[in-house]
Amino acid sequence: MDVVNPSMSDTVLPVVSADRLNADFFTLLGLPRAFSLDQSSLDARFRELQREVHPDRFAAADDAARRASMMLATQINEGYQTLRSPLKRATYLLSLLGVDVGAESNTAMSPAFLMLQMEWREQVADARADKDLVALKSLETNVGEAIRSVYAELSERLDRLTSVSDTPPAVEAVRQLMFLEKLYEEIDNAIFDLEDL
Amino acid sequence: MALLQIAEPGESPLPHQTRYAIGIDLGTTNSLVASVRAGMAHVMNDADGRALVPSVVRYLDDGSVDVGYDALKAIAKDPKNTVASVKRLMGRGYDDIEHRENLPLDLVDVPGMVSVKTRQGVKTPVEVSAEILRVLNERAQQTLKQEIIGAVITVPAYFDDAQRQATKDAARLAGLNVLRLLNEPTAAAVAYGLDNSAEGIYAVYDLGGGTFDISVLRLTRGVFEVLATGGDSALGGDDFDRRIYCWILEKAQLKSPPTVEDTALLLVRAREAKEYLSAHPEAPITARLASGEIVDLTIDMATFAEISQTLISKTLQPVKKTLRDAGLRPEEVQGVVMVGGATRIPLVQRAVGEFFKQEPLNNLDPDKVVALGAAIQANLLAGNRAPGEDWLLLDVIPLSLGLETMGGLIEKVIPRNATLPVARAQDFTTYRDGQTAMMIHVVQGERELVDDCRSLARFELRGIPPMVAGAARIRVTFQVDADGLLSVTAREQTTGIEAQIAVKPSYGLSDDQITGMLKASVDNARDDAQTRALKETQVDAQRLIEAVRSALQEDRHLLNEDEAQLIESGIVRLETANLSGNRRQITIAMDDLDADCKEFAGRRMNQAVNRALAGKSIESVEQTIEQLHQPMAVKEPK
Numbered sequence: 001m002d003v004v005n006p007s008m009s010d011t012v013l014p015v016v017s018a019d020r021l022n023a024d025f026f027t028l029l030g031l032p033r034a035f036s037l038d039q040s041s042l043d044a045r046f047r048e049l050q051r052e053v054h055p056d057r058f059a060a061a062d063d064a065a066r067r068a069s070m071m072l073a074t075q076i077n078e079g080y081q082t083l084r085s086p087l088k089r090a091t092y093l094l095s096l097l098g099v100d101v102g103a104e105s106n107t108a109m110s111p112a113f114l115m116l117q118m119e120w121r122e123q124v125a126d127a128r129a130d131k132d133l134v135a136l137k138s139l140e141t142n143v144g145e146a147i148r149s150v151y152a153e154l155s156e157r158l159d160r161l162t163s164v165s166d167t168p169p170a171v172e173a174v175r176q177l178m179f180l181e182k183l184y185e186e187i188d189n190a191i192f193d194l195e196d197l
Numbered sequence: 198m199a200l201l202q203i204a205e206p207g208e209s210p211l212p213h214q215t216r217y218a219i220g221i222d223l224g225t226t227n228s229l230v231a232s233v234r235a236g237m238a239h240v241m242n243d244a245d246g247r248a249l250v251p252s253v254v255r256y257l258d259d260g261s262v263d264v265g266y267d268a269l270k271a272i273a274k275d276p277k278n279t280v281a282s283v284k285r286l287m288g289r290g291y292d293d294i295e296h297r298e299n300l301p302l303d304l305v306d307v308p309g310m311v312s313v314k315t316r317q318g319v320k321t322p323v324e325v326s327a328e329i330l331r332v333l334n335e336r337a338q339q340t341l342k343q344e345i346i347g348a349v350i351t352v353p354a355y356f357d358d359a360q361r362q363a364t365k366d367a368a369r370l371a372g373l374n375v376l377r378l379l380n381e382p383t384a385a386a387v388a389y390g391l392d393n394s395a396e397g398i399y400a401v402y403d404l405g406g407g408t409f410d411i412s413v414l415r416l417t418r419g420v421f422e423v424l425a426t427g428g429d430s431a432l433g434g435d436d437f438d439r440r441i442y443c444w445i446l447e448k449a450q451l452k453s454p455p456t457v458e459d460t461a462l463l464l465v466r467a468r469e470a471k472e473y474l475s476a477h478p479e480a481p482i483t484a485r486l487a488s489g490e491i492v493d494l495t496i497d498m499a500t501f502a503e504i505s506q507t508l509i510s511k512t513l514q515p516v517k518k519t520l521r522d523a524g525l526r527p528e529e530v531q532g533v534v535m536v537g538g539a540t541r542i543p544l545v546q547r548a549v550g551e552f553f554k555q556e557p558l559n560n561l562d563p564d565k566v567v568a569l570g571a572a573i574q575a576n577l578l579a580g581n582r583a584p585g586e587d588w589l590l591l592d593v594i595p596l597s598l599g600l601e602t603m604g605g606l607i608e609k610v611i612p613r614n615a616t617l618p619v620a621r622a623q624d625f626t627t628y629r630d631g632q633t634a635m636m637i638h639v640v641q642g643e644r645e646l647v648d649d650c651r652s653l654a655r656f657e658l659r660g661i662p663p664m665v666a667g668a669a670r671i672r673v674t675f676q677v678d679a680d681g682l683l684s685v686t687a688r689e690q691t692t693g694i695e696a697q698i699a700v701k702p703s704y705g706l707s708d709d710q711i712t713g714m715l716k717a718s719v720d721n722a723r724d725d726a727q728t729r730a731l732k733e734t735q736v737d738a739q740r741l742i743e744a745v746r747s748a749l750q751e752d753r754h755l756l757n758e759d760e761a762q763l764i765e766s767g768i769v770r771l772e773t774a775n776l777s778g779n780r781r782q783i784t785i786a787m788d789d790l791d792a793d794c795k796e797f798a799g800r801r802m803n804q805a806v807n808r809a810l811a812g813k814s815i816e817s818v819e820q821t822i823e824q825l826h827q828p829m830a831v832k833e834p835k
């Protein structure tokens with residue numbers, strides 16, 4: 001290994017610096033720290049980074065380089081998964097501000113929202129029992145719309161935060177999103193089961 | 198400068214000097230070896246021009262070993278010393294092998310892995326596989342006349358950690374340097390995608406002799422990203438043969454039952470008929486049985502379609518599930534690559550075409566495409582990247598990984614279809630006051646209960662400093678590398694005490710088990726949820742019992758005898774309810790015990806406050822109070 005390929009010299013062992021390993025996911029993936037995000041540039045950036053650091057690029061390298069490449073590739077996968085999901089992204093953004101969405105003190109939910117949840121859940125249970133595909137699909141549409149409106153609310157709230165004291169409404173929105181996504185998944189499962197029969 | 202003298206790993210230091218690496222498809226029935234020469238992937242043939250090596254190994258009297266066609270010919274006359282389909286034994290325990298009684302081999306229950314007793318001694322499946330790999334390696338050396346720096350070996354996508362590890366061990370035994378274990382459908386996708394400059398979403402439908410894999414990939418400017426993978430490992434071309442065989446028995450109405458030899462013969466005739474039907478509207482089936490009876494039948498396409506319909510729809514179940522895991526509809530798939538000999542069956546072609554609403558892609562040899570893909574990946578890993586050749590493979594873990602928690606439940610840590618390499622950490626805590634050791638049990642599978650998943654390994658974390666229940670924080674990290682192999686570390690966060698294992702499991706999952714597990718996880722989702730709820734309640738109950746007992750032990754003096762007895766009888770009632778397995782009863786008994794302890798808890802709190810106030814800071818009083826209030830969580834919240 002004593003011959004230099006000059007065109008490649010700038011990519012010599014690009015893999016791991018402590019900076020990169022410790023960087024937050026937005027920095028790691030080269031995206032602005034915000035809830036609003038361009039999915040296709042996230043995808044492109046992810047592939048670009050994996051091209052650079054994936055262990056397959058270091059199959060012939062020494063142990064240290066291989067280990068480093070695995071650590072960074074792992075981190076990039078984790079970052080991609082986190083940023084790609086709006087729920088995980090919002091939770092992560094808040095955690096960067098030191099706000100734990102899952103903390104006990106954050107359990108309060110608006111009664112109106114809880115009522116709506118219960119209503120929806122009953123409707124899902126009924127539709128499932130009646131094997132009513134049409135009802136399930138219409139519930140899926142409604143919950144999907146509710147999820148999208150929470151997304152919109154989150155971009156509004158999270159991307160205009162000026163201080164940590166402004167976070168509680170965003171936290172509540174994230175917690176609503178948790179409920180809604182779980183419900184959406186249940187409806188989706190019920191639809192899959194019915195269509196499978 | 199030293200730094201400048203390092204060529205980028207993966208780039209050949211001398212552009213004109215090729216470092217040869219090979220790709221191996223180590224199949225259940227047949228194996229192949231391929232390599233890239235002059236920029237093109239080729240399968241390497243033997244002196245007679247044959248590409249396939251039957252995956253059969255025979256141990257002879259004189260101490261020599263036959264592999265391939267010669268061994269295959271001897272199966273009938275020397276069955277005990279001739280090992281076929283060894284892939285089914287890889288990484289398995291003796292008890293994992295189903296229908297042991299029907300195998301002509303002498304299987305031995307050796308600790309670690311099921312083994313085969315031959316005239317040359319007891320052989321592990323790893324050793325048998327190594328014989329096949331040795332032959333393939335020799336063929337490659339003779340063809341390339343160069344030093345071979347390493348090999349990419351393909352494995353079914355559903356192979357678990359134990360089976361992957363066993364495959365890697367076999368390669369090491371055969372003197373091969375393993376550059377990568379590659380999933381078979383992914384290898385096929387690489388061969389197809391690069392050959393056709395494909396872009397978009399592709400599905401690989403891989404129906405082999407005994408196994409079925411389905412993978413969905415996104416191809417974007419040279420990045421092959423596996424989105425989801427699934428399969429049914431108890432489903433393959435052999436099942437179609439058996440259907441025809443059963444049809445023959447039904448139609449022929451034999452006067453005497455078929456002998457073992459008759460069965461073997463009729464299965465061969467069934468396979469021939471199946472293959473004949475790939476190109477003809479009907480196939481003749483004739484055979485003379487041991488009794489002298491003659492079988493003379495003709496099977497037509499419609500009949501074959503009818504008897505194999507359920508098999509074909511069985512392959513479509515995992516296809517649907519995998520698409521769903523990938524978040525895609527069938528019409529979003531741009532092309533369907535067909536792999537494996539059984540995809541030559543026109544009915545399979547048609548069913549897949551109808552499902553995806555398009556003609557499947559057939560412009561590669563379904564027997565060779567996996568080996569070709571492996572060779573292409575091997576060439577890249579060996580550092581022979583041609584200028585402009587800049588593709589990358591991102592594969593996934595096929596089965597979820599988890600840890601056993603209290604009550605035989607599983608905490609899933611890495612979900613199936615996570616892109617590799619992947620690592621996840623999960624915090625656990627102690628269950629009893631003063632607990633100093635903890636067992637970490639690693640399992641693989643989709644079900645929610647430990648007993649329904651495959652145990653991969655157990656290891657113990659020792660030296661946890663004695664603390665009150667729930668105070669220790671043990672962070673367990675799973676790391677799965679690009680080969681899909683797992684390592685686990687555990688560290689107690691407050692003291693930094695660490696235990697580490699590279700999972701070197703004693704056995705793996707059987708195909709049937711995995712299929713069973715995947716299927717069962719859908720079928721039993723509801724059961725699981727109920728069982729899970731019950732187990733959780735039982736754990737909660739047990740925790741309450743422990744807490745009350747420990748409080749009684751410390752502070753019994755705060756109660757008079759009647760009060761203490763009331764609480765104790767409450768404990769007994771709860772214990773009884775807990776054994777009953779009736780969740781409602783347990784909840785009621787818990788509520789009762791809780792109510793019985795209310796006064797006691799209040800007195801303990803007062804005592805703590807009084808003690809604390811006697812010469813302590815407010816801060817420490819608050820801490821003490823907090824400790825009393827703290828729920829004794831078994832698991833730290835995520």
